[in-house]
Amino acid sequence: MNRTLNAFIKKELAQTLRDPRMRVILFVLPMVQMTLFGFAISTEIKRLKLAVFHDPGDRAARQLTERFYSADWFLRVEPEGDDPLRLVRSGRADAALVIPAEGLTRSLARREATVQLILDASNATKARVAESYVSKILATARRGPEPPGPFQLDVRVLYNPTMESSVFLVPGVMSMILCLVTIILTSMSMSKEKERGTFEMIISAPLENWEILLGKTVPFVLIGMLDTVLILLAGTLLFDVPVRGELWKLLLAAFVFVVTTVTIGILISTISKNQQQSMLGSFLFVFPATLMSGIMFPVENMPKTIIVVAYLNPLKYFVTLLRNILLKGGDPWVLWSNIGVLLLMAVATTALSFRRFHQTLN
Amino acid sequence: MISFKFSRARSIALKEIRHILRDPFTVALALGLPFILVIFFGYAIDFDMKDIRLTCVDFDQSRASRQLTEIFSESGYFKIGFPERPDLFLQELDQEKTAGVLIVKPDFGKTLSSPGQTAKVQLLLDGADNSKTSAILSYLPGIQRAAAARLTGLKRQEPVKLRTRFLFNPELNSRWFVVPGLATVLIGLISILLTALTVAREWENGSMELLLSTPVRPLEIIVGKILPYVALGLGGVLFVYLAARIGFRVPFHGSHALFIAACLMFIMAGLSQGLLISVVTRQQQLAMQLSMISGLLPSLLLSGFIFPIESMPVFFHYFTAILPPRWFMVIARGIFLKGAGIGELIGPLAALLVMDIVLMTAATKRFKKDLEP
Incomplete structure (x- = not known):
């Protein structure tokens, strides 16, 4: 590596890290965010407010009610008055269960008990889950375990048998944070110089075009890798996320991902004339990419007409890689095919930036 | 000595409006982006699995x-x-x-x-x-x-039959709850970005120093800066509202006046947050990093958009209270789907108002400190 390029890279690093506030934003905030989100979010829906309306003398109903509150699924809301609809409408309860007036004890004996469930469906997902919880508890309403029927599904969840939320969320949140930090940093770096006029100075330096692009890429990849290690440490030490694959696979995948996002940032930077345009560009990339990372909604469900957009999202491949390496040990086919796609993206965006860069200069 | 002259704030606002009109970028960001993204993701997000x-x-x-x-x-x-x-x-x-x-x-x-x-x-x-x-x-x-x-060939009888009635969204159409949520996330984020960058840019190119050398007081600058963006933000809300009502047929059961008032408070919170960020950082790159970090992921993950707040550990029931989108999420879903009135929404509305005041005061105070030698 020649000395000018070396010096250029050093200058870029020093310039970015000079401001102590930037150091905090780059290295401390990502860890804080990882920790916060990791603890906060749970894919399991819990503590729904439920009121059960029944006759106080109804023994079977009382026993059933206790069963509802014994798990963490429902919080007890005292039934007020005799209008379950009003209770749910006012928002004081998410759900109201109404036991028939003749009492559960008697209707169970007649084998035709019907209970009514009123749900606040303004959050459709929550309502659906609440209904499934209620029907699960009702299925055990008859005393004693059911004799197994002639046909039974024996379900086993592999890799994460207790369905721990953090195991699922940590890879997703990690990729979101990494993407956010690297894209914004890189996309604004070159346009800042264009705005201030220092860009002309770089061009007049004895550096080839590819050297300028390389000099703009390497420092941000280094920063991104340092972030990767910090976030990985926070993610795996604080939360019970297993690391079943080899470390080199993890670092290689992260490296390729960081290179891809940095090159995308560089492309945005070469296209935009000022920092505002860079901001618009990175927002247009970061917002859809994080939303389609697969932890908020199932990406495969997207309508066929626009699913292409999901396949252009580098986060999708990185999340697949992370989950596969952390939980399944990193299958070679998954590892190399996803890394291949990410590399292809990096090469394509670099080629575009190079052409664009060339045009700007001429 | 609090002297606030509306005429001075108005001239700042007029200058800002001229600035915005000259700059297609800001208009596109405020009006076009939320509209396009709400339509795209309203169409893309579907929680019902198939195949x-x-x-x-x-x-x-x-x-x-x-x-x-x-x-x-x-x-x-x-x-x-x-x-x-x-x-x-x-x-x-x-x-x-x-x-x-x-x-x-x-x-x-x-x-x-x-x-x-x-x-x-x-x-x-x-x-x-x-x-x-x-x-x-x-x-x-x-x-x-x-x-x-x-x-x-055997039918197994369930011990207890369940008859469920889904209020507010009888067909469990997931778009009805995704679209207002998405609108909340986008409007909140764009409000932050609008002020965070524009004001930081003035610091960078020196025009803020110029403004400070005039007899205009900090509060007048802040009010004058925010007002045009409030109008712009409301314009964005109008587009998103039309997308939700016409594009996705999301019902609107509440009062429009209340909705506009709540939007106003929510947009103000975002704009003040952006202003505070840009007064503190005075640099576009830092301002952008901070706005995205404080705006994007928290409003996607901690606002109750997808992951309900009640399912989080107790600490986060309180912690999320400092996020404006968490409150507006309740308001938007409540007004759209439940027809909630001021009585049901008094808590979230009050929270937004408090945040407006706190953020605005913080930005003004910080601004004042910068003025003193």
């Missing part, structure tokens, strides 16, 4: 086992595939080719027809993808019932 890939390893190859796979695929939730090498079925999971493996043992058909015995079918699910696996788990009881009825 989940499931691999079937059928060692039995009997009529009963074929019936079983048919029941799975007829449900519409699953798409059954048969592996080329049945002995390597675990590899299908390792290679992310399937969400689960259904294993039918060789004696399945025989056990099913012999009385008193239970024919078991093993289903291995991929725990690496919680959201998909929990969806599958919620579909399975229905499949199990359908299969038991069809394979054995």
Whole structure:
């Protein structure tokens, strides 16, 4: 590596890290965010407010009610008055269960008990889950375990048998944070110089075009890798996320991902004339990419007409890689095919930036 | 000595308006972006799973086992595939080719027809993808019932029948709850970005120093800067509202006046947050980093948009209170779907108002400190 390029890279690093506030934003905030989100979010829906309306003398109903509150699924809301609809409408309860007036004890004996469930469906997902919880508890309403029927599904969840939320969320949140930090940093770096006029100075330096692009890429990849290690440490030490694959696979995948996002940032930077345009560009990339990372909604469900957009999202491949390496040990086919796609993206965006860069200069 | 002259704030606002009109970028960001993204994601996000890939390893190859796979695929939730090498079925999971493996043992058909015995079918699910696996788990009881009825001809009576009534969204259309949520996230984020960058830019190119040398007071500058963006933000809300009502037919049961008032408070909170960020950082790159970090991920993950606040640990019930989108999420969903009035929403509205005051005061105070030598 020649000395000018070396010096250029050093200058870029020093310039970015000079401001102590930037150091905090780059290295401390990502860890804080990882920790916060990791603890906060749970894919399991819990503590729904439920009121059960029944006759106080109804023994079977009382026993059933206790069963509802014994798990963490429902919080007890005292039934007020005799209008379950009003209770749910006012928002004081998410759900109201109404036991028939003749009492559960008697209707169970007649084998035709019907209970009514009123749900606040303004959050459709929550309502659906609440209904499934209620029907699960009702299925055990008859005393004693059911004799197994002639046909039974024996379900086993592999890799994460207790369905721990953090195991699922940590890879997703990690990729979101990494993407956010690297894209914004890189996309604004070159346009800042264009705005201030220092860009002309770089061009007049004895550096080839590819050297300028390389000099703009390497420092941000280094920063991104340092972030990767910090976030990985926070993610795996604080939360019970297993690391079943080899470390080199993890670092290689992260490296390729960081290179891809940095090159995308560089492309945005070469296209935009000022920092505002860079901001618009990175927002247009970061917002859809994080939303389609697969932890908020199932990406495969997207309508066929626009699913292409999901396949252009580098986060999708990185999340697949992370989950596969952390939980399944990193299958070679998954590892190399996803890394291949990410590399292809990096090469394509670099080629575009190079052409664009060339045009700007001429 | 608090002297606030509206005329001075007005001239700042007029200058800012001229600035905005000259700059198509800001208008596009405020009006176009939320509209396009709400339409795109309103269309893209669908929580109802269909055609989940499931691999079937059928060692039995009997009529009963074929019936079983048919029941799975007829449900519409699953798409059954048969592996080329049945002995390597675990590899299908390792290679992310399937969400689960259904294993039918060789004696399945025989056990099913012999009385008193239970024919078991093993289903291995991929725990690496919680959201998909929990969806599958919620579909399975229905499949199990359908299969038991069809394979054995016996109808099992449920001990207690459940009749459910879904209020506010009877057909459980997930768009009805996604679109107002998405609008909240986008409007909040764009409000922050609008002021964060424009004001930081003035610091960078020195025009802020110029403004400070005039007799204008900090509060006048802040008010003058924010007002035009409030109008711009409300314009963005109008577009998003039209997209939600016309594009996705989301019902609107509440009062429009209340909705506009709440939007106003929410936009003000975002703009003040952006202003505070730009007064503190005075640099576009830092301002952008801070706005995205404080605006994007918290409003996607901690506002109750997808992950309900009640399911979070207790600490976060309080912690999320400092996020404006968490409150507006309740307001937007409440007004759109439930027709909630001021009585039900007084808490969230008050929270937004408090945040407006706190953020605005903080920005002004910080601004004042910068003025003093």
